Amino acid sequence: MAFTGRGRELRVLGSWLDKVLSAGGGSAGQALVVKGRRRIGKTRLVQEFCARSGRPYVFFQATRGRPAPLSRQDLFDAVAEGEGMGEHGAALAHAAPPEDWARTLAALAAALPADEPVILVLDEVPWLAEADAGFDAALKTAWDMHLSAKPVLLLLLGSDLAMMDRLTSYDHPFYGRAGQYTVGPLSPADVQDSTGLEAPEALDAYLLTGGFPEVVTDWREGESVSGYLRRQVEDPSSVLLTTGERSLAAEFPARLQAGRVLRAIGSGERTFSGIAASTGGADGQPLAHGTLAPILNELTEAKKIVAADLPLSTRPAPKLKRYRIADTYLRFWLAHLENAVAQAERGRGEVSAARISRSWASWRGRAVEPVIREALLRRLPDDLFPEVNEVGGWWNRQNNPEVDLVGADAQPVAGAVHFVGSVKWRDDTPFGARDLAALSTAAERVPGARGAALVAVSRRPPTDAAARGLTACWGPDQVVDAWR
Known part of the structure; x- marks a missing residue:
């Protein structure tokens, strides 16, 4: 697979290697926890970084369910085969690893050069901890006593976000010893560069x-x-x-209730009660609060597949939480593709294509909103809105009105609302006078928005009449460029 994008991520990894090269971080060695959703490209990114660095490196990838003694042997083999390791790798080429992780990691540290920077990658660290409960403590001991004294950049990779967070949590042995970096998907700008599409179509490609x-x-x-x-x-x-x-199977093996909750949100359910009703039992009873609440907490806090949004204004509204699929690809897959495999196997792919085409415009109009909010957060504050630090939406219990964009100084409760805006992502019709009138009426309902500016984000440029009533209007080019 061709490597594309990731300029920012490569620069971040490079800055950590620079700390080793300059020994400016307080010790010779540096450790960084690199986490991210499964299949997001962490391994490929780090492999590319290692290859581009021009430094010796060791890349060890754990295997789930592999017994700890075999994993320790695999680690020694990885050191022996490491790029540019030479005589240092040869020291472990035929060595049998000790019978515990503490001494194995100490032996590894002894084999690393003391006068030349080296990158050491341990991929899928959670699987090592699953196989041996003593791994975490052994890693801490090895780092404190041996590895940190060497000019080594230790990269600890993992896809289980909750376990990777615990690795550096306060009550964990490795606390305070490593930085953290989360690898996300390719950005809309990366997608545009890869596909060669114009900005409007590149954003469509990103949504897919x-x-x-x-x-x-x-x-x-x-x-x-x-x-x-x-x-x-x-x-x-x-x-x-x-x-x-594949992603769902890896993240939620045999987790039927979590899968049903995800599918309910993916189909358009956004409220707690709506999700509970659509995931209830065969008797038609909604899923109990005590069952649904921890599942939603896992999906939002631990897995980060689901996002929970609150209306943004100067008035708190904690009971108006709305849920959405945070993963852009999974949002599309759950809405349109889960049953498409069966159609493709029957040779009826055109059925799926026609179904997607019928619902595409309405689905895209809502799906693009969180992408646009993130783009504005990357652009703001600016000279026009110097005090806008948060961008969200606003709604009441009846979702009437439902405001796409609210720019404020803080969230979830703002001290001041600086703009209220609308997203119109239509192919043929620009943002017009009728849209401006509807936005102006809706803005009057947003607490704290009296006197706030009116803005729009539109797939097509607004009409002249509408533009005169807007303080700002951003288009697809400005949205994509927010990631450049």
């Missing part, structure tokens, strides 16, 4: 692929959105169809 590298790189340069979709839904083994299923 979610920036998952293996899905993005299967997009032929310059290929239209409809052409890409037709090609993918006709092939039951295509990456667009299969990545979602």
Whole structure:
């Protein structure tokens, strides 16, 4: 798979290697925890970084369920085969590892050069801890007594976000010894660069692929959105169809209730009560609060697959929480693709393509909103809105009105609202006078928005009449450029 984008991520990793090269971090060695959702491209990113660094490196990838003694032998083999390790790697080429992790890691540290920087990568650290409960403590001991004294950049990779967070938590042995960095999907700008599309179509491509590298790189340069979709839904083994299923199977093996909750949110349920009703039992009774609440907490806090939003204004509204799928690709997959594999296997990919086409405009209009809010957060504050630090939406219990954009100084309760805005992501119709009038009326309902500016984000430029009533209007180019 061709490597694309990731300029910012490579610069971050490079800055940590610079700390080792300069020994400016307080010790010769530096440790960084690199986490991110499964299949988001962590391993490929770090492998590319190591190859570009020009430094010796060791890349060890753990295997789930592999007994600890075999994993320790695999680690020694990885050191022996490490790029540029030479005589240092040869020292462990035929060595049998000790019978515990503490002495194994100490032996590894002894084999590393003392006068030349080296990158040491331990991939899928949670699987090592699963196989041996003593791994975490052994890692702490090895770092304190041996590894940190060497000019080594230790990169600890993992896809289980909750376990990776615990690795550096206060009550964990490795607390205070490593930085943290989260690898996200490719950005809309990366997707545009990879696909060669204009900004409006590149944002469509981002909504379909979610920036998952293996899905993005299967997009032929310059290929239209409809052409890409037709090609993918006709092939039951295509990456667009299969990545979602593999990701869910890896994250939630045999977790039927969590899967049902995800599917309810993916189908459009946004409130706690709506999700409970749609995931209830065969008797028609909603899922009990004591059952649903911890599942939603896991999905939002631990897995970070679901986001929980609150209306943004100067008035608190904690009971108006709304849930959405945070993963852009998974949001599309749950809404449109879960049943497309079966159609593709029957040779009826056109059925899936037609179904997606019918609902695309309405689905896209809502799906693009969180992407636009993130883009504005990357652009603001600026000279026009110097006090806007948060961008959200606003709604009341009846969702009437439902305001797409609220720019404020803080969240979830703002001290001041500086703008209220609308997102109109239509192919043919620009933001017009009727849209401006509706926005002006809705703004009057937002607590604290009296006198706030009116803004819009529109796929097409606004009409002249509407533009005169707006303080600012951003288009697709400005949205994509927010990531550059």
